[in-house]
Amino acid sequence: MATRTRRSQRRTEALSRERIVEAAVELLDAAGEGGLTFRALTERLATGPGAIYWHVANKSELLDAVTDAVVAAALAIEPAEPAESAESAESAESAEPSESVEPAEPSESADSPQEKIRAVALGLFDAIDEHPWLAAQLTAQLSRSPWGSVTPRIFESIGRQVRALGGTEGSQFTAASALVHYILGAAGQNAANGRGPGPDVDRGEFLDAASRAWQELDPDDYPFTRAVAEQMREHDDREQFLAGIDLVLTGITARHLSGGAAGASPVS
Amino acid sequence: MATRTRRSQRRTEALSRERIVEAAVELLDAAGEGGLTFRALTERLATGPGAIYWHVANKSELLDAVTDAVVAAALAIEPAEPAESAESAESAESAEPSESVEPAEPSESADSPQEKIRAVALGLFDAIDEHPWLAAQLTAQLSRSPWGSVTPRIFESIGRQVRALGGTEGSQFTAASALVHYILGAAGQNAANGRGPGPDVDRGEFLDAASRAWQELDPDDYPFTRAVAEQMREHDDREQFLAGIDLVLTGITARHLSGGAAGASPVS
DNA sequence: ACCTGAACACCGTTCAAGT
DNA sequence: ACCTGAACACCGTTCAAGT
Numbered sequence: 001m002a003t004r005t006r007r008s009q010r011r012t013e014a015l016s017r018e019r020i021v022e023a024a025v026e027l028l029d030a031a032g033e034g035g036l037t038f039r040a041l042t043e044r045l046a047t048g049p050g051a052i053y054w055h056v057a058n059k060s061e062l063l064d065a066v067t068d069a070v071v072a073a074a075l076a077i078e079p080a081e082p083a084e085s086a087e088s089a090e091s092a093e094s095a096e097p098s099e100s101v102e103p104a105e106p107s108e109s110a111d112s113p114q115e116k117i118r119a120v121a122l123g124l125f126d127a128i129d130e131h132p133w134l135a136a137q138l139t140a141q142l143s144r145s146p147w148g149s150v151t152p153r154i155f156e157s158i159g160r161q162v163r164a165l166g167g168t169e170g171s172q173f174t175a176a177s178a179l180v181h182y183i184l185g186a187a188g189q190n191a192a193n194g195r196g197p198g199p200d201v202d203r204g205e206f207l208d209a210a211s212r213a214w215q216e217l218d219p220d221d222y223p224f225t226r227a228v229a230e231q232m233r234e235h236d237d238r239e240q241f242l243a244g245i246d247l248v249l250t251g252i253t254a255r256h257l258s259g260g261a262a263g264a265s266p267v268s
Numbered sequence: 269m270a271t272r273t274r275r276s277q278r279r280t281e282a283l284s285r286e287r288i289v290e291a292a293v294e295l296l297d298a299a300g301e302g303g304l305t306f307r308a309l310t311e312r313l314a315t316g317p318g319a320i321y322w323h324v325a326n327k328s329e330l331l332d333a334v335t336d337a338v339v340a341a342a343l344a345i346e347p348a349e350p351a352e353s354a355e356s357a358e359s360a361e362s363a364e365p366s367e368s369v370e371p372a373e374p375s376e377s378a379d380s381p382q383e384k385i386r387a388v389a390l391g392l393f394d395a396i397d398e399h400p401w402l403a404a405q406l407t408a409q410l411s412r413s414p415w416g417s418v419t420p421r422i423f424e425s426i427g428r429q430v431r432a433l434g435g436t437e438g439s440q441f442t443a444a445s446a447l448v449h450y451i452l453g454a455a456g457q458n459a460a461n462g463r464g465p466g467p468d469v470d471r472g473e474f475l476d477a478a479s480r481a482w483q484e485l486d487p488d489d490y491p492f493t494r495a496v497a498e499q500m501r502e503h504d505d506r507e508q509f510l511a512g513i514d515l516v517l518t519g520i521t522a523r524h525l526s527g528g529a530a531g532a533s534p535v536s
Numbered sequence: 537a538c539c540t541g542a543a544c545a546c547c548g549t550t551c552a553a554g555t
Numbered sequence: 556a557c558c559t560g561a562a563c564a565c566c567g568t569t570c571a572a573g574t
Contacts (some may be wrong), residue, residue, distance in 0.1 A: 015558080036552060037538065046398035049557045051551075055557095132411070139407045139456050143400070146457070152493045159492030173496045173503070178450065178512035185453025188407045188444070213415035224427035225420045229486045235441070244446035251519030283539080306567060317541045323538095449564075464559065540573070547566070554559070 015047060017055045017065070019179040024066045028133045034065075045141050060144070067137045068149050074127035075120065075157050098215055111163040114249050120157045121245050126237065135191035138184060154180055167256050175252045192236050207233050283315060285323045285333070292334045296401045302330075324407035328412070335405045337416050343388065343425050382517050388425045393506065394476040396455040403459035404489050406452055421449055427524050436522050443520045450516055458505050475501050 013019070015196070023044050027035045038049050044053070056062045109115070128134045141150055159176040167175065211233035214225050281287070287379045291312050295303045306327070307315050324330045346357070376385070409418055427444040435443065478500035482493050 003357050037546085038454045048561095050551080050556050050560075053549070064404060099295060128538085136404065136407050136411065139404050142294060142457050144458060147478040152482060152485060152490055156490050156493045159496065163492055163495075169496060171507065172492075173499045173513065174508065176492070176510045177441050177508060178455070178494070178515045181453035181512060182274065182446065182450045182516075183453070184452070184456065185449035188452065188456075189410050189449060191411060210415040214420060222420055224422050224431055224440075224444070227431075228437060228444070231438065231441045240442065243442045244449060247443065247446045247519040247523070248450075248516055249519070251515040251517070254522040255515070260367065303566085307565080316542095318541070319539050437563080472566070538574085540571105542570095542572105544569080545567095546566095550563080551561095552559105553561105555557085 015045060015055060020045065020052055020055055020062065021065050021069050021142075023061055025070065025131070028066065029131060033133045033136065036161045061139055063146060064141055064144070064150075065132065067141050068153075070127055070131055070134055071124070071138075071153060074123045074216055075153055098218055113161040114222050117158060117161045117179065117249065118242060118245055120161070121179070122238070122242070123185055124154070124188050125190065125241055129237075132191040135188035139188065142184075154183075158183075162252070163254070165252060167252075171252075173253065175248075178252075179245070179248055182244060186241050186244055190241060273427050278317070283313060283319055283323060288313065288323055288330065289337050292330055293338065296334065297399055301401045301404065316330075316440075321512055330415070331405055332416060332418075334410055335402065335409050336421075338395055338399055338402055339392070339418050340419060342391045343421060346389055385426060385429045385517065386445065386510060386513055389447075390506070390510070392422070392451055393458065396400055396459045397505075401457035401460040403452075407456065410452075422451075423491050425474040426451075431518070431523070433520060436484075440524065444517075446520075447513070447516055450512060454509050454512055458509060485499070 020041070022043060024036055024137055026046065027037075027247075038052060041052060042049055056065070128138075138150065141148055155176060158179050159172070162172050162176045162179065163173075165175070211229050214222075214229035214232060217226055219226060290308070291303055291309060295305075295308055295312065304327075306320060309320060310317055324333070397405075406418065411417055423444060426447050427440065430440050430444045430447065433440075433443070479497050482490075482497035482500060485494055487494060
């Protein structure tokens with residue numbers, strides 16, 4: 001409602017694909033998937049639809065470009081050099097860490113493959129947290145064209161580190177796929193929790209409501225879900241996300257220890 | 269093009285929410301996400317839009333109902349009793365199993381929690397394979413309302429088995445979440461591979477093209493992706509999917525063995 | 537209570553025309 | 556080469572009116 005009549009666009013500046021993508025991201029961030037419209041876009045860029053169609057084939061291509069740009073930025077940001085002193089400026093936000101996850105093992109160096117995988121994963125996690133529309137867009141683009149630029153980008157970032165973990169090429173492919181799948185699935189779900197149905201609903205209320213809804217499920221049909229409903233309210237998204245990453249990493253390294261690919265159950 | 273004029277609908281049968289959902293599924297299966305239209309729906313059901321809106325609030329609610337119905341069916345089907353003789357009628361389709369994954373360990377009983385988790389996962393996998401639009405729809409609904417009926421349904425199916433695996437309630441929550449995230453992420457991606465950009469493109473060509481595209485990536489920027497491009501063409505989706513599940517399961521059980529929640533690296 | 541169907545506002549996309 | 560803007564086909568949704 002506030003940022004409507006934003007006219008005085010310097011229409012001197014030539015229209016370009018980048019400017020269009022940039023405006024599209026702003027619209028998506030501001031109003032979600034439904035906010036990106038060729039009409040809104042023309043208004044913001046002070047042109048007509050034809051101008052946009054000259055730079056971009058159609059909406060689907062525009063969305064691909066937007067997705068690619070945001071993902072590329074997210075993956076580029078992983079601080080290649082930690083460099084900084086090891087002050088724990090990491091995740092000291094709200095509420096104490098509770099019990100669910102301990103800090104990383106001291107036995108693991110800061111630039112181990114594991115740590116780099118966590119960094120890449122968090123980069124994507126944060127990108128989706130910042131741009132909630134990204135989750136659905138990633139799924140959509142993966143469906144449209146797995147050979148698009150986004151999939152290889154993500155796959156490569158993870159895969160390189162997986163390779164450093166060793167194992168046969170086959171197990172590396174499996175491991176990298178599993179990590180990417182987990183990341184996309186988890187990030188997608190968290191995009192949900194993070195923003196909720198819209199910017200209008202408060203985050204806390206949202207999780208409270210969800211937790212309450214879960215507690216009111218039929219005890220016979222949903223024993224497990226009811227039992228963990230409490231945790232779902234208290235959990236920290238990032239912590240939980242990283243705990244999942246660690247689970248998969250444990251699986252990967254445990255397999256190597258037990259000698260190459262094998263069945264799933266070292267137990268019973 | 270063929271199944272167009274399907275008029276002689278017995279309009280005696282009263283319209284109902286179920287019939288609408290049923291028709292919606294058919295349209296989605298036939299023509300993908302874009303195929304579900306209130307106009308197409310009215311034509312198929314031989315009514316007007318008003319009639320549909322009397323049974324269903326809006327398109328978003330209809331999609332939720334459709335998603336819920338399909339997921340519920342998928343989860344209900346998991347063959348509670350294997351019963352059949354152990355003839356290997358499992359996955360003997362095309363191409364020999366190659367090397368990537370061995371059959372499950374003989375040490376694991378057929379109705380172990382692990383095996384049941386695989387069954388649930390495969391149920392969802394197959395549902396998405398059969399209804400490729402489901403993947404995006406799941407993401408969308410999770411974003412819209414995590415308290416909807418779909419999330420608890422899936423979460424419960426997995427969680428019950430996870431509980432049987434033991435561990436603290438906290439680790440169970442983490443484990444179940446990780447599994448669900450992996451399943452949704454992987455299934456989403458596979459919905460892509462399974463159908464490709466449309467029903468018009470052949471499956472084999474599609475994967476070939478993707479593999480080729482990966483092999484032509486810049487060797488400096490994409491060493492890992494290029495290296496595994498070959499596997500991506502040869503891999504069997506279901507096998508790969510199950511291998512990922514097993515990876516997560518290994519992670520879960522390995523953690524229990526090493527004594528409760530811990531860091532991610534039993535190695536170096 | 538349940539259904540009809542015209543109408544409305546909005547959307548992606550096209551295209552002849554301008555510079 | 557790059558942009559304008561009217562126009563087209565289509566979509567979700569509403570609503571007065573019927574039974």
